[in-house]
Amino acid sequence: MSELLRVENLKKYFKTPKGLLHAVDDVSFSIEKGETLGVVGESGCGKSTLGRCIIHLLEPTDGKVFFEGENITNISGARLKESRKDMQMIFQDPFSSINPRMTVKSIIEEPMVIHKIHNGDKAKQGKAVLEIMETVGLAERLADSYPHELDGGRRQRIGIARALALEPKFIVCDEPVSALDVSIQAQILNLMQDLQEQRGLTYIFITHDLSVVKHISDNICVMYLGTLVEKCTSDKLFEKQFHPYTQALLSAIPIAKANIKRERILLKGEITSPINPAPGCRFAPRCLYAKTECFNRQPELKELEPGHFVACHLY
Amino acid sequence: MSKRNEKGVKSSFWYDAWHRLKKNKSAMFALIILAAMIVCAIFADYISPYPYDLQDYSHTFEFPGEQHLLGTDNFGRDILSRIIYGSRISLLVGFSSIIAAIIFGGLLGAISGYYGGKTDNILMRAMDILMAIPGMLLAISLAAALKPGLINLVIAIAIADIPGYARVVRASVLTIKEQEYIEAAQCIGASDLRIILKHIIPNCLAPIIVQATLGMAGAILSASALSFLGLGIQPPTPEWGSMLSSARQYIRTYWHMTTFPGVAIMITIFALNVLGDGLRDALDPRLKN
Numbered sequence A: 001m002s003e004l005l006r007v008e009n010l011k012k013y014f015k016t017p018k019g020l021l022h023a024v025d026d027v028s029f030s031i032e033k034g035e036t037l038g039v040v041g042e043s044g045c046g047k048s049t050l051g052r053c054i055i056h057l058l059e060p061t062d063g064k065v066f067f068e069g070e071n072i073t074n075i076s077g078a079r080l081k082e083s084r085k086d087m088q089m090i091f092q093d094p095f096s097s098i099n100p101r102m103t104v105k106s107i108i109e110e111p112m113v114i115h116k117i118h119n120g121d122k123a124k125q126g127k128a129v130l131e132i133m134e135t136v137g138l139a140e141r142l143a144d145s146y147p148h149e150l151d152g153g154r155r156q157r158i159g160i161a162r163a164l165a166l167e168p169k170f171i172v173c174d175e176p177v178s179a180l181d182v183s184i185q186a187q188i189l190n191l192m193q194d195l196q197e198q199r200g201l202t203y204i205f206i207t208h209d210l211s212v213v214k215h216i217s218d219n220i221c222v223m224y225l226g227t228l229v230e231k232c233t234s235d236k237l238f239e240k241q242f243h244p245y246t247q248a249l250l251s252a253i254p255i256a257k258a259n260i261k262r263e264r265i266l267l268k269g270e271i272t273s274p275i276n277p278a279p280g281c282r283f284a285p286r287c288l289y290a291k292t293e294c295f296n297r298q299p300e301l302k303e304l305e306p307g308h309f310v311a312c313h314l315y
Numbered sequence B: 001m002s003k004r005n006e007k008g009v010k011s012s013f014w015y016d017a018w019h020r021l022k023k024n025k026s027a028m029f030a031l032i033i034l035a036a037m038i039v040c041a042i043f044a045d046y047i048s049p050y051p052y053d054l055q056d057y058s059h060t061f062e063f064p065g066e067q068h069l070l071g072t073d074n075f076g077r078d079i080l081s082r083i084i085y086g087s088r089i090s091l092l093v094g095f096s097s098i099i100a101a102i103i104f105g106g107l108l109g110a111i112s113g114y115y116g117g118k119t120d121n122i123l124m125r126a127m128d129i130l131m132a133i134p135g136m137l138l139a140i141s142l143a144a145a146l147k148p149g150l151i152n153l154v155i156a157i158a159i160a161d162i163p164g165y166a167r168v169v170r171a172s173v174l175t176i177k178e179q180e181y182i183e184a185a186q187c188i189g190a191s192d193l194r195i196i197l198k199h200i201i202p203n204c205l206a207p208i209i210v211q212a213t214l215g216m217a218g219a220i221l222s223a224s225a226l227s228f229l230g231l232g233i234q235p236p237t238p239e240w241g242s243m244l245s246s247a248r249q250y251i252r253t254y255w256h257m258t259t260f261p262g263v264a265i266m267i268t269i270f271a272l273n274v275l276g277d278g279l280r281d282a283l284d285p286r287l288k289n
Helices: A047-054 A077-084 A104-114 A122-135 A140-144 A152-164 A182-199 A210-216 A234-239 A244-251 A292-296 B013-023 B025-042 B079-115 B117-132 B135-145 B150-177 B180-187 B192-200 B202-228 B240-250 B255-282
Strands: A003-016 A019-032 A036-040 A062-067 A087-090 A170-174 A202-207 A219-224 A227-233 A302-305 A308-310
Touching: A003 A047, A003 A202, A019 A047, A019 A062, A019 A202, A019 A219, A019 A227, A036 A047, A036 A210, A047 A170, A047 A202, A077 A087, A087 A152, A087 B180, A104 A122, A104 A140, A104 A152, A122 A140, A122 A152, A152 A182, A182 A202, A182 A210, A202 A210, A210 A234, A219 A234, A219 A244, A227 A234, A227 A244, A234 A244, B013 B025, B013 B255, B025 B079, B025 B255, B079 B117, B079 B150, B079 B192, B079 B202, B079 B240, B079 B255, B117 B150, B135 B150, B135 B202, B150 B192, B150 B202, B180 B192, B192 B202, B202 B240, B202 B255, B240 B255
Parallel strands: A036 A202, A036 A219, A087 A170, A170 A202
Antiparallel strands: A003 A019, A003 A062, A219 A227, A227 A308, A302 A308
């Protein structure tokens, strides 16, 4: 296994009339080739912003992104276009992420046209489109349909096909199943796992759905208000959590047994504002165990057990 | 493969739109009227029974009859022939000023909406300045400054219309820009130009087309109004507005002199509006049936 992507101290601040909004604050991690990194956290914790910074849809304020050892943080122009072939994205909303005026075929074809993959050889290109459609489970007869004629699951398959058209090595999946029915979610997740096996893809899987992330990820990052609070392998995290936020988060997963008694950790208060955040741990105002130290100094990620990193002053 | 492809017919966005338009009877009727008008305008020399400037002083103010289907005016000129020749000017001015206004206004609006920030501010404030002057007044002052004539008439009307298109396009670009498929297009490496032309413009075509058909009707009216005021087409060239203007003084006694040019303007504008409605439906694949 070798490292494919490394993110170092990535920060993204947005200027708002009220002050600086810290969407992503000092996040670092790395992903091995072929693995899936789940990024979980509640709405507004900066997980989508993180994905968009990596994929160059947003310019990070600070920090570095390395892809296959190369610093790609500030690339632009032709080099950026070239890197699009390696990194792609699957979007959340299958209804707004595909152009309603284009047919299925032309949507999947577009990346090939832009990158001149088949040098204008229409027949070859058409064949490639049909191949990809077959791979993602879209029937050939849908090639000339418009997106509005298809259901959410099929539309999301179009989104996946578009991302695959350039044969990337790395895909950022921004809540790809959260807008779908549960039965379709499973189909799409299985498709994505199959694709990963066949093509050796590497995923960043952004979601707020813990059962999904458990199913698909090798490693998990838990984010709270732009900061990384816990990082660990998927199996371990669901067994043992250190950070009070992760504990609360995991205690919220419903269990499909009626007579099991368990303690739910209920968080009090609202998520604090990410605009001009106070110094100290972001989670401190809602934390059950907060000490004075927590309000003064921001905790750093510490390796508590091999491969299990936690940012908390309790340990 | 879909049905269309089995027939071996090329299917594309525009082909489908045409297919849908064909099903809309009123829009097709309007299209036929407009096509007939365009044919009349082009072949005016062969169709019109008399030359437009032939003065026959023994037959002035004649009511519609066998010799002159729509009667004659105060100089004894055949009104039908003048209306046929007049359609040349009206349609030409209508089409070309709207096309010019759409191209410039649409592009300015798209750039302004897509890039936002300073670019947006500068462009839109310039549009606001143009908008602050009443359209008709702006056209009158431009027409007066540029000397009367066909091309200047087109320029005057187009400039007065540009801010309207810029605003309509900018507003729809602002909504479309937030859609995820624009991000998706950036993600697959599409250039800004490609995104504007392939993803943004087709999706804001519907409001532009509605605005354009209404605007074309407006432009024909503006051209008529300017000619009516003597700032547009100069006599003896026939133009619907100037025909109305010169017939105005005889309206109580010789109704046919004002009625027929007026009806010509009305039919054209009506056809344009109906066609615009039909196009709006046809260009929206979500309404496909």
